Amino acid sequence: MLEQIKSQTQKRRKFWNEERKEAFSGYLYISPFFILFAVFGLFPILFSFYLGFHKWNGLGEMEYVGLQNFKWILTDPIFWKSLSNTLIMWVLGTLPQIIVGIVLAYALNSAIIKMKGLFRVSIFMPYVTSTVAVAIVFGVMFNSQEFGLMNVIIGWFGMDPMSWSTSEWGVKVAISTMVFWRWVGYNTIIYLAGLQGIPKELYEASVIDGASVRQKIQFITIPMLRPIIILTVFTSTIGALQLFTEPLIYIGRSYREEGITVVLYLYREAFANLAFGPASATAIILFIIIIVLSSINVFITNRIGR
Amino acid sequence: MKKWWMLLLTLGLFMVLVACSDDDTSGETSSDEGNTSNEEDASGGEDQVELTFWVFGSAGYDVLAEEYMEENPNIKININEGEMEDVHNNLFTSISAGSGAPDISMVEVSNVAKFMEASDRFYNLYEYGAEEIKDKYLDWKWQQAESVDGSFQLGLPTDIGPTTMFYRTDVMEEAGLPTDPAELAAEIDTWDAYYEAAKTIKDKTGKPISDSPELMFNAIRDQQESQYFNEDDELIMEDTVKEAYDFTTKMIQEGLIGQNALWTPEWGSAMEEGSYATLIGAPAWMIANVKGNAPESSGKWSLTTIPEGAGNWGGSFLTIPAESEHPQEAYDFIEWLVSPEIQLKSFHNNGLFPSAPEVYEDEEFLATTDEYFSGAETAKIFAEAAESVQPVYMGVNYSIANAEIVTALTNVAVEGADPQKEWDAAIERIESQLERQ
Numbered sequence: 001m002l003e004q005i006k007s008q009t010q011k012r013r014k015f016w017n018e019e020r021k022e023a024f025s026g027y028l029y030i031s032p033f034f035i036l037f038a039v040f041g042l043f044p045i046l047f048s049f050y051l052g053f054h055k056w057n058g059l060g061e062m063e064y065v066g067l068q069n070f071k072w073i074l075t076d077p078i079f080w081k082s083l084s085n086t087l088i089m090w091v092l093g094t095l096p097q098i099i100v101g102i103v104l105a106y107a108l109n110s111a112i113i114k115m116k117g118l119f120r121v122s123i124f125m126p127y128v129t130s131t132v133a134v135a136i137v138f139g140v141m142f143n144s145q146e147f148g149l150m151n152v153i154i155g156w157f158g159m160d161p162m163s164w165s166t167s168e169w170g171v172k173v174a175i176s177t178m179v180f181w182r183w184v185g186y187n188t189i190i191y192l193a194g195l196q197g198i199p200k201e202l203y204e205a206s207v208i209d210g211a212s213v214r215q216k217i218q219f220i221t222i223p224m225l226r227p228i229i230i231l232t233v234f235t236s237t238i239g240a241l242q243l244f245t246e247p248l249i250y251i252g253r254s255y256r257e258e259g260i261t262v263v264l265y266l267y268r269e270a271f272a273n274l275a276f277g278p279a280s281a282t283a284i285i286l287f288i289i290i291i292v293l294s295s296i297n298v299f300i301t302n303r304i305g306r
Numbered sequence: 307m308k309k310w311w312m313l314l315l316t317l318g319l320f321m322v323l324v325a326c327s328d329d330d331t332s333g334e335t336s337s338d339e340g341n342t343s344n345e346e347d348a349s350g351g352e353d354q355v356e357l358t359f360w361v362f363g364s365a366g367y368d369v370l371a372e373e374y375m376e377e378n379p380n381i382k383i384n385i386n387e388g389e390m391e392d393v394h395n396n397l398f399t400s401i402s403a404g405s406g407a408p409d410i411s412m413v414e415v416s417n418v419a420k421f422m423e424a425s426d427r428f429y430n431l432y433e434y435g436a437e438e439i440k441d442k443y444l445d446w447k448w449q450q451a452e453s454v455d456g457s458f459q460l461g462l463p464t465d466i467g468p469t470t471m472f473y474r475t476d477v478m479e480e481a482g483l484p485t486d487p488a489e490l491a492a493e494i495d496t497w498d499a500y501y502e503a504a505k506t507i508k509d510k511t512g513k514p515i516s517d518s519p520e521l522m523f524n525a526i527r528d529q530q531e532s533q534y535f536n537e538d539d540e541l542i543m544e545d546t547v548k549e550a551y552d553f554t555t556k557m558i559q560e561g562l563i564g565q566n567a568l569w570t571p572e573w574g575s576a577m578e579e580g581s582y583a584t585l586i587g588a589p590a591w592m593i594a595n596v597k598g599n600a601p602e603s604s605g606k607w608s609l610t611t612i613p614e615g616a617g618n619w620g621g622s623f624l625t626i627p628a629e630s631e632h633p634q635e636a637y638d639f640i641e642w643l644v645s646p647e648i649q650l651k652s653f654h655n656n657g658l659f660p661s662a663p664e665v666y667e668d669e670e671f672l673a674t675t676d677e678y679f680s681g682a683e684t685a686k687i688f689a690e691a692a693e694s695v696q697p698v699y700m701g702v703n704y705s706i707a708n709a710e711i712v713t714a715l716t717n718v719a720v721e722g723a724d725p726q727k728e729w730d731a732a733i734e735r736i737e738s739q740l741e742r743q
Contacts, residue, residue, distance in 0.1 A: 057743055058402040059424045072742055078735070144565070144720070145572045163565070166720045252569070253391060256713055271395050273706055274420070275742040 051280035058274050069281035079282070081257050082265040083289075085172065089261070090240035092176035097184050097236065098229060104184070105191035106221070120192070123185040134178055135249035139165075142174040142250075150174075165251060171259035178246045183239070187232045194228035195221065230301050237297065241290055262286050355635045356382045358408040360397065362390040363622075364594060365412070365464070366656035370648060374639060381635060390414060397627070401427040407627035409636045413461055414622050418451050419702040421625065422460055429626045431459040434637040442646060446697035447661045451623045454537065461623025462644045465658035467589030468616045468691035469528055472596065472609045475680055477583040481510040487610035487682050496613050497526065497553060500586075504562040507583050517564035517582040518573060519554055519715040525587025526550035528617025528698075534708070535701030541736065543707065548729070551711070555718050555725035565719045567712075574599035580606060587612060589619045590659035590688050597678055608680040609687060616691035618698070621661065659688050666692070703740060710735045 052069055054062040073079050108119055126134070141149040144163040151161040164170035202220050211219070244263040251259040255268045262282065270279035361367050371383040386408070388396070394417045400406035401424060413421055421428065436459045440448055443463050451461040471494075475485040483503060484490045494500050504515035516522050527533055527550045536542050557563045564582055566573040576582060578600035585592065588609070596607060624640040626633055642648060649660035650671060665671055666689040674685035713735075714728035 055743075057423075058398060059427070069742075076738060140571050143570065143572050148572075163720045165567075165570075166716055252567075254567075254709060254713055254716070256716070269742075271398075272709070273703075273739050273743065274398075275739075278742050 048280040048283050051276055052284045054277050056276045058276055065277065069277045070285070072278050073281050073285060078257060078260065079262075079265060082260045082262050085259065086241060086243060086261045089172055089176050089179065089243060090237065092172060093179035093183070093240060094233065094236045097180055097187055098232060100180075101184055101187035101191050101232070102221075102225070102229075104188045105195055106217070108188070108192055109195045120189065123188050125185065126182050127186040129182075131182065131245040132249055134182055135246045138174065138178045138181070138246075139250050142170070142177075144170075166256065166258065168258050171247075171251060171256070175243070175246050175250060175259060178250070179240070179243065183236065187236075190232060191225065191228060194225045198224045227301075230297070234294070234297050234301075237293055238290060241286065241293070262289075354380055354382055355632050356384060357410060357630075357632060357636055357639060358384045358386065360386050360388065360393050360408045360411040362388055362393045362412060362414070363591070364656055365622075365658060366652060367643065369655065370643060370651065371639075374642060381639065383639065394420075397421070401627055401629075405629070407629040409626065409630040409632060410640055411625050411627060412464070412622050413451075413625050415450055415618075415620060416700055416704050416708075418460060418623060419700055419704065422451075422453060422458075423702060425453065425458050425460060427628050428460055429628055429630070429633045429637075430457075431462060431626070431637065432457070434634065435641070436462065436637075439641060439645075442662050442664065443644075444661050444663055444692065444695075446618075446695055447621065449697045450700075451625075461625040462640050463661040464622045464624060464644055465591065465649070465652065466661045466692055466695075467591055467618050467620035468659065468688055468695055469525060469587040469589050469612050469619050470609050470616065470687055470691050471612045472585035472588045472592065472607055472679075474580045474583055474606055475608050476606050477507065477511055477513055477580055481507040481583070483507070485608065485680075487608055487687070491610040494613055500613050501553075501557065501562075504557060504583075505560075508562055511583075513582055514564045515557075515562055515583045516586050517566040517576045518568055519558055519563055519565070519719045520568050520712050521585065521587050522557065522563055523547075523550050523554045523711070523715055524619060525612060525617070526553060528587060528619050529615055530617075531696055531698065533698055533700065534704060535699065537699050539701050539703070541707070541733075541740070543711075543733065543736075547711075551715075551729060552725070554715060558715075558719045559725070563719065565716075567716060578603055587617065587619060589621075590653075590657055590684075591620060593657045593676070593679075593684070604678045605680055607678060608682045609684065610682070611687060611691060615694045618695045653685070659692070661692075663693075703736075703743075706739050707736050 051062075053064060053066060055065045055068070056062045104123065107113060108116060108123070113119065142164040143149075143151075144161075144165055145151065146155075146161045148161070148164070150164065155161065162170050164174050198220065202224075203216060206216055206220060242263055243261045244267065247259045247261050247264050248267070253272070255264065255272070260268070263286070266279050266282040266286070269275050269282060359367070359371065368385050368387075371385060375381055375383060393412065394414065397407065397411050397413070398420070400408075401421075407427075439462075444466065447463045447466055448459075451463065452459050473490065478485045478490065481503075483506065484493055494503050500515070507513060507515050527547045530546050530550070532542065532546050534541065534543050534547065554563065564576070566576055574595075577585070577596055580603065585596070588596075600607070624644065626636045626640070630636055644661075646660065646662035646665045649658070649662055650665050650668065652658040653660055653665075653671070654674075660666075666685075672683070672686050672689070674683070675681050676684045710732040714725075714732040717723040717728050718725050
């Protein structure tokens, strides 16, 4: 008996050696995040994979239906419409962002501009405003009446008033504008950091060689900024695919086809139609799409990085 | 040694974090001192019962709850106010998850069927004495929250939304139509007469008779005995609301109806401008909207009965989710809150129209006039409308069908699309969504 206890304490002592203690306390330190993530992140993710193969209205019994949900979603023209909407808004929102962002960053970085701090803060401001507030304000600007701000502005150019919130391109332009306005400052700041990382000597050398401003931008700034540009394209791709708040507020709960995005489609499926199975299936499909696009991104990045 | 202190501190912080994120027992996060002060309360050492109450819209229940708490010091009511859709979504998610539901929740009539399907997650109010007060309320209103076999009562009725016709007196005058409520109601007594009046108004003033295709459609839809679904939840729109749709789209195509979507800023500003003649199918709770959107137009609005009998739009019920630990206290409170005399208060405070007919006999109530509405006898007109409403089965998928019809109407109004094509496309969209449930 005594022998046994002895050997056990020895074992225990062996188990709790210094290294193990270190490791254990280390894991304890990082545990809060992982516990919270497991409860609020990991479980819902796994559960929606499970739900994707079931039929469930949120209350009753779940019924296994195999791939039926995916079939429904993939044969639903509105799903494809929502996907194309999302991609169009991604292009409309992201391309101008990159171009304008670089130009703004270049301007902020030049020696001519005074009060740089003020400009930097004010350009970054849109990023920290509430998305809902932004969507409401832009919704008023893009209202379909003749006296709507945007309709007055395009009227100066001799165009007829548009019904922004119901027409095919009006909705997309309005929502892309919101996305652009919100993110352009964020990207500008990132580009600015990138610009400041470019060694001055390169510019000095190019001036000695007699390079014009355009050549400086084309042969020094853009190539040196390439990794940063890739980063912003990367983040805005994932962001754009998850576009939800702006269209929800702007087109309201009418879920009109012109402005429905993939996430909005998913939301309608789950919370308006109580079809949690198809909604989860949509989430899985979106997940796959994001993986594919991100992989392409990584592939291109690696090619360029060499 | 230091390390262990740090570890304890981290764990302590973590505990606090967890405690903070647990918000469905508000008031318990405070330290023990709070509890002792509670016992020294005026309630004489009685245990305090806390009730959480979810509401939407500007019902003014916060003021009434204060009054109730003064009368019953052992009850504490915490009100959470949210946007209508959000309250329903939160309620749905919490009863689905089996945690986080309030003691009392307001449920709007178009959502009743959805929660009726989950009636096992709610207390049957018949078990708490709802049978005794049943006769105080309008039959059709009471039935909306009763199970088909009549054994289960989901909620107690709050207000109702009998529909009437609001109109701009200045536009009517310009068009040479009567501005007195009784005379105008005699002039526009059928939908055909309404159509004729629309043409007159268009000729004389250039203004449409209504600015909202959706309201025009709703006005006629709400008069039908059944709307989108029958009691077996089969889609029957073709036989019930197609007429309303055809009438509305015909008016749109002739330029007699505007393009504003409900609840948009431009819809609100049109009320102030008087850019149209009638706000058709408007229930009592719309009064607050008009006054809020058009503060300067007092005396330019009036109201009268709607042609061909009133329908009902909106109105709510108070339900008690099965999670509540104090169903009896919750029931006592809601019974008080929907009692005729308190409903009368709600009407005077917030324009919520009572669902208890005995109030309609109240002299003071009937004499209610509204300066804003050119001194029209608002209560009397709504009370008359309320008596003629028929009970309608809405069905669990009401909002799906309605959203698609609104889309079709908008396409006809704004894009100039072909009405029949849009109708067929809407039916197709509704059916594809229904088969997935």
